[in-house]
């Protein structure tokens with residue numbers, strides 16, 4: 348299967364701050380990857396590098412098989428991006444903004460545009476600078492998705508959407524990826540959304556990609572194991588310790604085994620996992 352986005356040992360520094368430290372991963376058709384990480388963990392930076400907006404300091408990147416700094420028109424037309432802070436078109440109406448944007452994309456799906464305008468209750472006559480934050484986000488989403496891109500990079504796309512709009516949008520994301528063989532990378536701090544639609548979860552911490560796994564694998568193979576004070580457990584070689592806090596070990600590679608003296612061996616949801624890794 349051809350990768351739609353491939354990062355190999357990507358490094359990005361801003362002066363002394365190493366934001367991405369040898370980050371590698373591959374996005375393939377059909378993958379919907381939720382990107383998790385604390386504020387400042389490098390999620391936006393990673394997306395901007397993939398799009399050629401900023402350069403990496405080291406490593407290889409292929410976006411739709413091309414170097415991001417020299418993306419062809421065809422690759423640009425097959426890439427959708429919703430930045431964290433859209434936007435432009437301030438003095439235009441929604442309809443004018445869409446008309447201008449649409450003109451760049453041969454594959455624009457007018458029916459999808461209209462359907463989504465209705466869904467988000469956006470009126471074509473409203474001026475962009477009169478839209479609420481959530482409405483701007485909805486417009487940015489339509490602009491990034493109505494041409495059915497192969498690769499979609501969404502930087503906290505749902506943060507300002509109301510719960511119903513969020514739920515519908517997330518369902519559409521998944522459908523788009525499955526139906527048209529697209530890949531989606533979206534950052535979000537809303538772990539319940541991620542749990543609902545992501546096929547994979549990627550977690551950035553201190554510049555490293557700590558996890559890049561199928562959601563089901565996370566549920567199956569990650570456990571928080573707690574021992575009484577003073578007990579030092581020995582885990583099998585297949586187990587990777589992701590984090591330790593006092594007498595609790597967060598492990599990856601769990602296969603149903605038990606450890607003598609363990610007080611508990613707990614499966615975690617995404618929010619619990621995130622908190623465990625960051626406390």
Ligand SMILES: Nc1ncnc2c1ncn2[C@@H]1O[C@H](COP(=O)(O)OP(=O)(O)OP(=O)(O)O)[C@@H](O)[C@H]1O
Nearest residue numbers: 361364366384385386387388389390391392393431
């Ligand atoms: N142009 C820049 N110059 C200097 N530092 C930068 C620049 N852009 C980003 N950074 C720094 O890089 C780090 C990662 O920023 P980034 O915006 O990628 O984080 P993020 O994970 O998207 O955060 P958030 O969840 O808050 O949106 C931060 O410490 C930020 O201050």
